[in-house]
Amino acid sequence: MTLIVQKYGGTSVANIERIKNVAARAIATHRAGNRVVVAVSAMAGETDRLVALVEGITHTYSRREYDVVVSAGEQVSIGLLAIAIEAQGCKAKSYLGWQVRFMTDSSFSKARIQEVEGEKIHRDLQAGYIVVVAGFQGIDNEGSVTTLGRGGSDTSAVALAAALKADRCDIYTDVDGVYTTDPRIEPKARKLDQISYDEMLEMASLGAKVLQTRSVELAKKYSVPVRVLSSLEEGTGTLLTEENATMEQVLVSGITYSKNEAKITVVGVPDRPGVAAAVFGALSGANINVDMIIQNVSASGETDLTFTVPKSDFRQALGVLEGSIGKIGAREIRGNSEIAKISAIGVGMRSHSGVAQKMFDALSRESINIQMISTSEIKISVVLDEKYTELAVRTLHDAFDLGKESGDHITR
Ligand code: ADP
Ligand code: ASP
Ligand code: MG
Numbered sequence: 001m002t003l004i005v006q007k008y009g010g011t012s013v014a015n016i017e018r019i020k021n022v023a024a025r026a027i028a029t030h031r032a033g034n035r036v037v038v039a040v041s042a043m044a045g046e047t048d049r050l051v052a053l054v055e056g057i058t059h060t061y062s063r064r065e066y067d068v069v070v071s072a073g074e075q076v077s078i079g080l081l082a083i084a085i086e087a088q089g090c091k092a093k094s095y096l097g098w099q100v101r102f103m104t105d106s107s108f109s110k111a112r113i114q115e116v117e118g119e120k121i122h123r124d125l126q127a128g129y130i131v132v133v134a135g136f137q138g139i140d141n142e143g144s145v146t147t148l149g150r151g152g153s154d155t156s157a158v159a160l161a162a163a164l165k166a167d168r169c170d171i172y173t174d175v176d177g178v179y180t181t182d183p184r185i186e187p188k189a190r191k192l193d194q195i196s197y198d199e200m201l202e203m204a205s206l207g208a209k210v211l212q213t214r215s216v217e218l219a220k221k222y223s224v225p226v227r228v229l230s231s232l233e234e235g236t237g238t239l240l241t242e243e244n245a246t247m248e249q250v251l252v253s254g255i256t257y258s259k260n261e262a263k264i265t266v267v268g269v270p271d272r273p274g275v276a277a278a279v280f281g282a283l284s285g286a287n288i289n290v291d292m293i294i295q296n297v298s299a300s301g302e303t304d305l306t307f308t309v310p311k312s313d314f315r316q317a318l319g320v321l322e323g324s325i326g327k328i329g330a331r332e333i334r335g336n337s338e339i340a341k342i343s344a345i346g347v348g349m350r351s352h353s354g355v356a357q358k359m360f361d362a363l364s365r366e367s368i369n370i371q372m373i374s375t376s377e378i379k380i381s382v383v384l385d386e387k388y389t390e391l392a393v394r395t396l397h398d399a400f401d402l403g404k405e406s407g408d409h410i411t412r
Pocket of ligand 3: 009151154209210211212
């Protein structure tokens with residue numbers, strides 16, 4: 001018997017009608033002769049509401065207690081879905097993360113799954129139940145509730161599929177697949193029939209929120225066949241697969257944007273060994289991840305260090321650096337949180353040059369100033385003023401002809 005894990009996001013369970021629709025879909029899959037496990041998110045807007053309640057008290061809350069609060073939304077949606085499935089004539093049982101042992105580390109609000117015990121679920125499936133599991137949450141080895149970071153239900157679903165050795169993991173959302181860029185920004189975006197794990201990993205980590213990055217990492221690691229599809233219409237969606245020959249022909253396969261970073265410049269530090277270590281040591285001591293880094297040495301022998309940090313850590317990062325300005329020997333710390341990172345991604349870049357040039361040309365034609373640049377084997381990212389985000393995404397989508405079936409192919 002085929003075992004299928006289905007995941008439904010917030011918009012798919014946004015109200016009672018939608019929950020009934022999800023129940024009908026799970027039942028149809030079950031009645032077609034499959035074993036079905038469903039992972040669900042909280043109803044749309046619910047997690048945001050819970051976060052706002054916490055932040056209404058203080059910005060310096062305990063991460064442990066934050067997880068206790070924000071994990072609550074999923075408890076409601078799993079119960080409602082199980083009730084809806086039973087109301088439509090099928091057996092269903094819901095479980096919270098800790099009940100089916102989603103063991104995680106103790107990094108509250110961004111915990112990583114270490115292990116999922118599948119036994120109880122297998123027993124229920126054997127007995128003919130549709131099993132409904134709360135996404136986004138787990139438990140650490142102290143018994144504290146943890147959450148997996150925003151968008152974490154995708155990761156719960158893929159982890160479940162890997163642990164249960166499922167034949168498929170279908171992620172149902174409010175778009176009918178993975179597109180060349182966010183279809184809400186660029187209506188000309190084109191749905192991809194398939195995408196390699198590596199490209200999806202880059203797209204997710206560079207801002208395409210259709211899948212949480214960690215879910216793609218797990219899918220790749222355990223070779224879980226993942227499909228992204230719409231819960232509101234029929235279709236074949238987008239399949240995540242290993243890279244294949246046709247993919248390498250495409251130079252750029254997607255454009256992403258992220259408004260989740262902020263830029264910091266440490267101005268006027270002496271140009272001598274140990275300075276970068278002092279700056280980044282202070283930040284890593286505060287558990288703050290640094291992304292793009294640029295170092296400029298001026299003629300006077302002074303250095304400016306510019307880098308990006310997650311927006312959620314921006315205030316804390318400024319505080320840490322202000323606190324160690326004397327030790328670093330810097331003149332000034334400057335920050336700017338109104339930036340966006342726009343990236344072009346494609347496995348074809350491995351073997352072909354010219355992508356960066358095309359990107360810079362296209363942006364300059366729109367008079368968009370580039371503040372920072374970073375590249376890796378299969379992506380190029382630029383940082384620019386946040387107000388140009390939409391324009392830059394559309395400009396690059398056009399420049400690489402992503403709206404067309406043929407795309408911007410490599411000529412051999
Ligand atoms: P869910 O609640 O189902 O988890 P999300 O809101 O987390 O849904 O993710 C789906 C959204 O991701 C879409 O509505 C779309 O706006 C956005 N998105 C961003 N980039 C892409 C992309 N390249 N392809 C498809 N959707 C994208
Ligand atoms: N409900 C959680 C969130 O809003 C998890 C998810 O939707 O994947 O982030
Ligand atoms: Mg999501």
